[in-house]
Amino acid sequence: VSDPRRTDETVARLAEVAGLELSAERRAALVLLVEDLLDGANEVSRLVAPHRDLVPASQFIHPDAWRDAS
Amino acid sequence: MSRALHELTLAESARLLERRELSPVELTADLLARVEALDPHLGAFITVLGDDARQAAKAAEIAIAAGYHLGPLHGIPIGIKDIIHTRGVRTTAGSRILQDFVPTEDATVVARLRSAGAILIGKLNLHEFAHGVTNVNPHYGTARNPWDRERFPGGSSGGSAVAVAARMCPVALGTDTGASVRLPAAMTGIVGLRPTIGRVSNHGIVTLAWTLDTCGPMTRTVEDCALVLEAIAGYDRQDPHTANIPVPDYREGLTRGLDGVRIGVLTDVAPTLLQADVERSVNEALRTLEGAGAIVRDVSVPDVDQAINALMPVDLAEPSAFHAEWLRTRPEEYGDDVRTLLEAGEMYSATQYIHAQRFRTLLRDRFTDVLRNVDAIVMPTVGFVALPLGETMVRHQAGEEPMISAAMRHTALASVTGLPALSVPCGFSREGLPIGLQLIGRPFDEGTLLGVGHGYQSVTDWHTRAPAV
Numbered sequence: 001v002s003d004p005r006r007t008d009e010t011v012a013r014l015a016e017v018a019g020l021e022l023s024a025e026r027r028a029a030l031v032l033l034v035e036d037l038l039d040g041a042n043e044v045s046r047l048v049a050p051h052r053d054l055v056p057a058s059q060f061i062h063p064d065a066w067r068d069a070s
Numbered sequence: 071m072s073r074a075l076h077e078l079t080l081a082e083s084a085r086l087l088e089r090r091e092l093s094p095v096e097l098t099a100d101l102l103a104r105v106e107a108l109d110p111h112l113g114a115f116i117t118v119l120g121d122d123a124r125q126a127a128k129a130a131e132i133a134i135a136a137g138y139h140l141g142p143l144h145g146i147p148i149g150i151k152d153i154i155h156t157r158g159v160r161t162t163a164g165s166r167i168l169q170d171f172v173p174t175e176d177a178t179v180v181a182r183l184r185s186a187g188a189i190l191i192g193k194l195n196l197h198e199f200a201h202g203v204t205n206v207n208p209h210y211g212t213a214r215n216p217w218d219r220e221r222f223p224g225g226s227s228g229g230s231a232v233a234v235a236a237r238m239c240p241v242a243l244g245t246d247t248g249a250s251v252r253l254p255a256a257m258t259g260i261v262g263l264r265p266t267i268g269r270v271s272n273h274g275i276v277t278l279a280w281t282l283d284t285c286g287p288m289t290r291t292v293e294d295c296a297l298v299l300e301a302i303a304g305y306d307r308q309d310p311h312t313a314n315i316p317v318p319d320y321r322e323g324l325t326r327g328l329d330g331v332r333i334g335v336l337t338d339v340a341p342t343l344l345q346a347d348v349e350r351s352v353n354e355a356l357r358t359l360e361g362a363g364a365i366v367r368d369v370s371v372p373d374v375d376q377a378i379n380a381l382m383p384v385d386l387a388e389p390s391a392f393h394a395e396w397l398r399t400r401p402e403e404y405g406d407d408v409r410t411l412l413e414a415g416e417m418y419s420a421t422q423y424i425h426a427q428r429f430r431t432l433l434r435d436r437f438t439d440v441l442r443n444v445d446a447i448v449m450p451t452v453g454f455v456a457l458p459l460g461e462t463m464v465r466h467q468a469g470e471e472p473m474i475s476a477a478m479r480h481t482a483l484a485s486v487t488g489l490p491a492l493s494v495p496c497g498f499s500r501e502g503l504p505i506g507l508q509l510i511g512r513p514f515d516e517g518t519l520l521g522v523g524h525g526y527q528s529v530t531d532w533h534t535r536a537p538a539v
Contacts, residue, residue: 009412013418018416019398029410034417036475037386040379041418047373048432056427057281057434058489 007035075100076237077536083240084142087134094134094145098127098189101147103190105238108539111219113211114232116152116162117193123147124188133187133235139445142297144187149242153200154181154191154285155274164196164226164275166209166403167396175272178309179243179285179302186301191239195229198408200250200278201389202226203477208405212459215258216537217503221456224254224477230288231258236539241289242299245275247282248385249452249481252493254530255288256506259495259535261295261523262288264481266513267488268313270299271306279388281427282381282485290533292494293524294326296320299516315514323517328362328525331518334369334444339479342468344453348465351497351505352450359448361527364522368443371436374483376429378475381482382425383418390415434487441489441512446522449480451493451506484510492519495532504532 008031014032017020022030048054075097078086086092102120109115130145150156153163155173157180162168176184184190195213197205205213205228213228215221218238223232227244231254234242244251246264255262263286270285277283287298300321305314335356343350360366390397390412396414399402404412440447453476454464464476484491489510496507507526511519527533 005118007225014417015413020413020416021401022413025535026410026413029419030413033410037382038422039425040376041383041422044376044380044383044429047376048380048425048428051428051432054428054431057430057486066386 007031007038075227076104078240079291080146080240080289080297081142081291082296083146084111087106087145088139089537090134094130094189097145098123098147098191101191101239104410105246108238110238111214111539112232112236112539113213114195114229114236114238115192116164116195116210116229117160119159119190119192122190123189124499130187130189141184142189143301146188146241147191147239148183148188149192149194149239150180150190151196151230151242151244152229153196153245153276154180154243156190159193161276162210163200164198164207164210166396168276169209173186173274174526175274176514178271182302194233194242197226197228198405199276199389199393199409200245200247201411203249203253203474205229205254206459213394215456216539217259217462218456221458222257224257224456226250227288228254231255231260231262234260234288234290235537237536241287241294243285244288245278245283245285246485247278247284248381248476248485250300251286251288252451252491252506252508253477254479255493257456257504259504259532259537260288260290260471261292261495261533262286263295263299263516264491265299265303265516266490269303269490269514269516270517271309271312273306273308277392279385282384283390283463292492292520292527293324294523296324296520313514318517320517320520323521324524326521328359328364328522331364331446331522331525332444333359333364333366333522334440334447334448335366336371336374336449337368338370338374339449340468343466343476343479344450345455345466345499347455347499348450348453348505352507354498355507356448358529359526362525367444369440369447371433371440373433377433377482377486378479380426380429381478381486382434383423384430385485386411386415387418387430430486434489437483437487437489437510438512445518446509447512451480451508453479455499455503455505480508489513490516490519492523494523494526496530497532
């Protein structure tokens with residue numbers, strides 16, 4: 001689970017790099033949300049790590065790719 | 071005629087219109103009068119197309135009288151979610167940023183509906199830019215649930231759901247990225263279909279997330295849903311993601327019945343994450359399907375609980391990419407909640423996004439494996455009933471959790487995998503709020519889902535119940 005202080009620093013740094021202006025109030029709201037989101041994303045990253053042959057879904061979104069699955 | 075015109079389904083009106091026992095002018099006038107009476111209290115419409123609709127109805131009447139009947143949608147009033155382009159009619163996407171945007175051409179789905187003779191009655195309210203699940207909209211007002219006006223209708227296609235549930239139009243179009251057709255359909259007691267990605271064109275629809283967006287019908291009956299899907303589905307050279315796969319006669323497929331249909335019950339989501347009334351209604355629906363001849367058995371899809379975690383990076387980062395310029399130049403024009411989500415989408419790393427897309431492939435393969443042995447996978451559409459306005463937490467048998475994750479726990483499965491999913495009404499809570507049953511099917515096999523859904527509606531009457539508006 002993320003450390004809230006680290007999440008706060010991460011949000012501040014990412015916002016600065018992205019050129020987003022965040023007030024302290026907006027940053028606080030964002031930290032609460034982002035903590036859970038990043039934990040969830042990391043869990044998914046951990047799950048797919050062993051599957052080296054997996055391609056991103058952006059490949060299968062093309063209709064031709066459905067034919068193998070249907 | 072014993073029933074009020076607004077109570078007629080699309081299919082019922084179509085039969086009367088074809089036989090010239092009902093005039094499109096009369097039907098349109100009746101529905102416009104209902105919109106005028108009810109919508110100030112329900113907030114389903116952003117724009118009502120009264121004059122245009124009356125003119126189109128007159129033209130339909132003349133054409134049908136002259137023997138030019140175009141099919142079941144000819145002369146049928148339809149509502150369109152206001153994120154779908156309509157030529158010459160402003161399309162706000164529920165936003166202040168696009169408040170004056172007037173498209174110069176119709177979205178493909180709108181063009182196809184017009185070609186089929188449908189009458190556009192209005193543009194329907196939504197969560198701003200379809201980026202949220204409540205339909206609380208700071209710019210155009212909150213769409214209210216007709217079963218209890220002090221509750222959310224669900225979103226983002228909340229206006230479409232409210233308009234259909236309150237009988238202001240028999241049919242509406244919605245869009246579904248993470249839940250946006252199915253969730254409001256379940257919470258207002260109507261039918262909603264998310265088609266397979268690539269089945270229906272997204273050309274001319276304001277983007278939320280490129281690899282998740284779909285457009286689908288919202289109706290009171292599965293039969294009506296089939297009629298609308300048939301009109302809008304199919305390859306569109308203007309949308310490279312549409313598949314060049316023939317569109318079947320969905321109405322013909324409705325007659326197959328439930329006998330021998332193989333239903334898989336997804337057991338991987340803990341029942342404790344459901345409200346007790348939802349669990350009870352879904353179990354009762356399974357018994358009903360079994361009683362009507364379906365073969366019901368448990369199925370399991372590993373890691374299905376991670377679908378929501380794979381959905382979020384895609385469902386947040388892609389909108390943030392689409393809105394990147396406006397977020398930097400006009401941030402104050404967004405509602406607070408949408409602005410926060412757009413900012414949150416910028417916090418993911420590129421590798422997290424790609425891993426989420428890779429997980430989608432993994433889960434799609436697991437679902438399609440299971441779907442080789444069953445015709446549909448069944449679960450609740452959403453684990454809780456419509457919440458009071460302002461509520462942000464959901465209470466279920468396991469405790470309490472934030473609405474956003476609870477709202478998309480079950481709908482995320484079809485969004486992540488790209489598979490088609492149908493929500494049909496399957497009961498009511500003790501407070502009288504609707505509950506939805508979700509069926510997920512094989513890619514491009516919407517016909518089987520519609521057949522099961524129609525079979526279910528043939529032996530139940532949940533879809534015939536109307537809110538007291």
